Amino acid sequence: MTPYAEVIGEPIAHSKSPLIHRFWLEKLEIAGDYRAAEVKGSDLADFFARRIGDPAWRGCNVTVPHKLAVLDHVPDPGDVRSLIGAANTVFRGEGGALIATNTDAAGFLSPIADLDLSGRAVAVVGAGGAARAVLFALARSGVGKVTILNRTPLKGAALLAQFGLKGDALPLGAKLPAAALLVNTSVLGMIGQPPLELDLAPLPEDAVVYDIVYAPLETALLRAARARDLDTVDGLEMLVGQAAVAFELFFGAVPPREHDEELRARLLA
Known part of the structure; x- marks a missing residue:
């Protein structure tokens, strides 16, 4: 057997x-x-x-x-x-x-264990199951303001409240904050799904862009981040x-x- x-x-x-x-x-x-x-x-x-x-x-x-x-x-x-x-x-x-x-929460933190997020702003795209694990991990990392971008902002607001995080819940097309970490937890950008189109201009030079999508591994979001010389984490890491x-x-x-x-x-x- x-x-x-x-x-x-x-x-x-x-x-x-x-x-x-x-x-x-x-x-x-x-x-x-x-x-x-x-x-x-x-x-x-x-x-x-x-x-x-x-x-x-x-x-x-x-x-x-x-x-x-x-x-x-x-x-x-x-x-x-x-x-x-x-x-x-x-x-x-x-x-x-x-x-x-x-095990998603531990998997999410593993590749950014050396990143000090204490008091720093974070942006999260999506409000599904993966977002819940990411927000759970972030809440225990002492992050500052968290902005959730989701098709239904009300769902994002409910997650902020559930995890005791301060921040904003905005629609997907909203302008990004000057976040130290941007995480895509949605399926946008995955093969067979619509692309995730974000203007990364508001992100500071030391920002990290983290996309949990791994099919394809090189997503449009990560290409845009690398074009700005931002540090990136791809979906295989998590x-x-x-x-x-x-x-x-x-x-x-x-x-x-x-x-x-x-x-x-x-x-x-």
Whole structure:
């Protein structure tokens, strides 16, 4: 019986998670597998009902559009619903019970751990499941004013209140503030989605532009940031960071991060 985990979403063909987890399994010589499964929202309850009865199944990562809905189908002993409001990982706890958690927050912070955001302004695009994890992390980083740009500003305002952040909620076309960090948590710019069109002129010279989209890896937002010689963080950074936390939950082993450059080359091949 070969243990396995997987990633679920709709669509899912673009996911690089299987490449990441299989790379680590190979390096650690662990007999296991990691797969991708397209699951419709209406099929989530049936999916987990079937998987919980499979002793080889170690859990799954959860991507768009199920990060909020998954909490309606999986136990939440860590109160992820109240703390973040979205889950991206389901794993087996003691006795085989399923547990929902969120590794996105840790994955988001991993590549900017050396960036001092204390009291500095931040701009976030989007107000979905990924935005919740990012805002949760930012709230614990002592940031200053946070501006959320979203199609529905009211949704952004609700998230600012939920995470105890001071700032503004504006429509997508609004002018950016002079933020030290700009994060795109939306699907805009992803393959098959509309582009994210922002004027980066208001950002200071030391600003960091962070796009969690990784298909394509070189988004229009990141190209525009590099044209201004701004520091950038691409979607693979967060993807690998959150995957590392999930891998340990699934397979009980610390992923070999010393091979990150080799992993990145394989992901870009």
